[in-house]
Amino acid sequence: xxxxxxxxxxxxxxxxxxxxxxxxxxxxxxxxxxxxxxxxxxxxxxxxxxxxxxxxxxxxxxxxxxxxxxxxxxxxxxxxxxxxxxxxxxxxxxxxxxxxxxxxxxxxxxxxxxxxxxxxxxxxxxxxxxxxxxxxxxxxxxxxxxxxxxxxxxxxxxxxxxxxxxxxxxxxxxxxxxxxxxx
Numbered sequence: 001x002x003x004x005x006x007x008x009x010x011x012x013x014x015x016x017x018x019x020x021x022x023x024x025x026x027x028x029x030x031x032x033x034x035x036x037x038x039x040x041x042x043x044x045x046x047x048x049x050x051x052x053x054x055x056x057x058x059x060x061x062x063x064x065x066x067x068x069x070x071x072x073x074x075x076x077x078x079x080x081x082x083x084x085x086x087x088x089x090x091x092x093x094x095x096x097x098x099x100x101x102x103x104x105x106x107x108x109x110x111x112x113x114x115x116x117x118x119x120x121x122x123x124x125x126x127x128x129x130x131x132x133x134x135x136x137x138x139x140x141x142x143x144x145x146x147x148x149x150x151x152x153x154x155x156x157x158x159x160x161x162x163x164x165x166x167x168x169x170x171x172x173x174x175x176x177x178x179x180x181x182x183x
Contacts, residue, residue, distance in 0.1 A: 012086055020079040027072035034065035 005011030041058035 009087070009091055012083055016079045016083040020076045023072045023076035023079065027069045027076065030065050030069035030072060034062045034069060037065060038062035 001015075002011075006015060038058045038061070041061055042054050045054060046057075
């Protein structure tokens with residue numbers, strides 16, 4: 001057998017098929033022999049047997065042959081598993097890696113495009129906001145931001161030094177906001 005042939009798809013397929021077929025034939029033979037041995041031993045008395053001794057002895061011997069049958073069936077399954085694993089882990093691996101790399105690159109490009117679109121949209125909104133003249137609020141409309149004239153140039157807290165406990169003079173909320181026209 002050429003060992004290099006095992007490293008090709010056809011060579012390994014032929015090897016595993018041969019091994020599988022041999023194990024399947026062996027399993028069939030072991031099963032047939034187990035049935036023959038069990039029936040023959042059930043009918044063959046040995047001096048000193050009790051009424052179930054023949055059956056128990058026949059079952060014990062046939063059980064070993066059934067274990068051989070089971071092991072051969074599992075070996076046939078393992079031969080098929082060998083081929084499937086080789087195909088999956090060796091032959092198809094480069095193709096799967098190429099597909100995974102293409103998907104990864106596609107996701108990366110998609111993320112970059114999404115970030116670029118978000119940045120472009122943000123810049124467009126900023127440019128639009130900066131180039132649009134400010135509207136003066138009409139009567140009865142609440143302005144969106146506080147105009148600069150409501151900000152006091154001096155802080156009322158600068159008049160009093162802070163005590164160790166951080167006490168502040170008593171004041172009301174009206175001391176912090178400009179009083180609107182009443183009327």
